[in-house]
Amino acid sequence: MSSASSETERDGGSPGDRRVFSPRLESFLEQLDAGGTPNSGTFCAFCYNPLPVDFERCDHCGQSVDARPPARSIPGAVVAMHRRKQRRESLVVNAFAYIGLALGVGLFIAMVAAEYYYVHALWLLLLSIVVLMVGSWSLARLIGGYIGDELGYRYASRHLATDWAAHVAERETERRQ
Numbered sequence: 001m002s003s004a005s006s007e008t009e010r011d012g013g014s015p016g017d018r019r020v021f022s023p024r025l026e027s028f029l030e031q032l033d034a035g036g037t038p039n040s041g042t043f044c045a046f047c048y049n050p051l052p053v054d055f056e057r058c059d060h061c062g063q064s065v066d067a068r069p070p071a072r073s074i075p076g077a078v079v080a081m082h083r084r085k086q087r088r089e090s091l092v093v094n095a096f097a098y099i100g101l102a103l104g105v106g107l108f109i110a111m112v113a114a115e116y117y118y119v120h121a122l123w124l125l126l127l128s129i130v131v132l133m134v135g136s137w138s139l140a141r142l143i144g145g146y147i148g149d150e151l152g153y154r155y156a157s158r159h160l161a162t163d164w165a166a167h168v169a170e171r172e173t174e175r176r177q
């Protein structure tokens, strides 16, 4: 009981936004994209969580193997869904990295202007160059890596949840026919 609630906490949220792909599926899809594994194995027929041998019930969605025999590969639509998620994530991370870069450049320009109009000191000019070279790089990494990463994850997860809901609706309709 307590392990279930800590699981939800680690996944970052209320039961409403619980993650679509299990951590095991996520790492399988990453390996698959990198060409590190063939698209075959034993996967939960509902959520495609890779199931270790002897698992009678999916440890991600609870689907029983008896009720619904495992899938032997991940459908192309799900692989594509994962790729879209990765793309969305890196798009946001990159956008925020550029914001960091722009901030660094802005700071550099402000310092050069201050030197030129008010301070007239060589050290400020040198410092501004350090800010341009080190500062803009650090800001890009910092803003991209923290804010971008967090927002990108949320943005991509929200879209993934929508994609997933549509996929399941379509799949279950076909199954009933």
Ligand SMILES: [Zn+2]
Residues within 6 Å of the ligand: 044, 045, 046, 047, 048, 049, 058, 059, 060, 061, 062, 063
């Ligand atoms: Zn499952």
